Amino acid sequence: MSSENGFEPRIVAFLCNWCSYTGADLAGTARMKYPANVRTIRVMCSGRVDAQFVMKAFAEGADAVLISGCHTPSDCHYQEGNFKALRRYYLLKKMLPQFGIEPERLRLEWISAAEGDKFQEVCTEFTEAIRKLGPSPVKKGVKNG
Template sequence: MSDHFEPVIVGFLCNWCSYRAADLAGTARIKYAPNLRPIRVMCSGRVDPQFVLQALRSGADGVLIAGCHPGECHYVNGNIKALRRFTLLRKTLEQWGIEQERVQLLWASASEGTVLAAAVNRMTEDLRALGPLRWGEKVLGDNGAAHLVVEEV
């Protein structure tokens, strides 16, 4: 790793608003941090907390969940369910010593390319300041050696 740390962010973007917001950001040639790696889901309500945990375990430094604004969900209220899960998940992560900034929830409508780009920039800055996640150390407390054991059990 070079001395300059570039965080990796996994983005779960809902098909109807946020994925299109990212499309729009591109079409409008808005330049933003290339640190986001988007994964399309139909609805932010599809984001299983396990996806987030797996992303952090698999080396991501942060996870961005993005959906339609409350009241604008393509599926009525899937985003509200995402919000509930997010709130609970954040509490859990906090107990493991994982900083709040690492998992963020964003509302970005299909016309808000600028909002999405700005959020990615902001989050990238946040994570640059925090440094790498080091899941093994943080959650398992021993440089990840125990992790191997856990995985094999």
């Protein structure tokens, strides 16, 4: 698991309660392994993911952030929350470089409750990509503001 330079990325994953968190749950019940680098936070909907959460995560030293919700267009339990997440995702993609953070460190994925294997794939692949990318340029302990 460990890379050459011993860097293990820390990835924060915001998972919606109905699809992606259930999908992650399915990966668990099906005994699929995904890297321990991914640390999940459950929210009711990907639409609940405030841009602040992502910034806060980077500020707290996360190397990458994954937002995952129900498939577009119409899988969302709350009708259209995933589209609101998508809007904020594009906003963040523009905003992150201004803070000196590579936009590749943020990802948005649609993972349904039936896609435990997709959750596993996304986590493994994302972790690998961040491992190659190296640690986040944000210095640990940046004041939250």
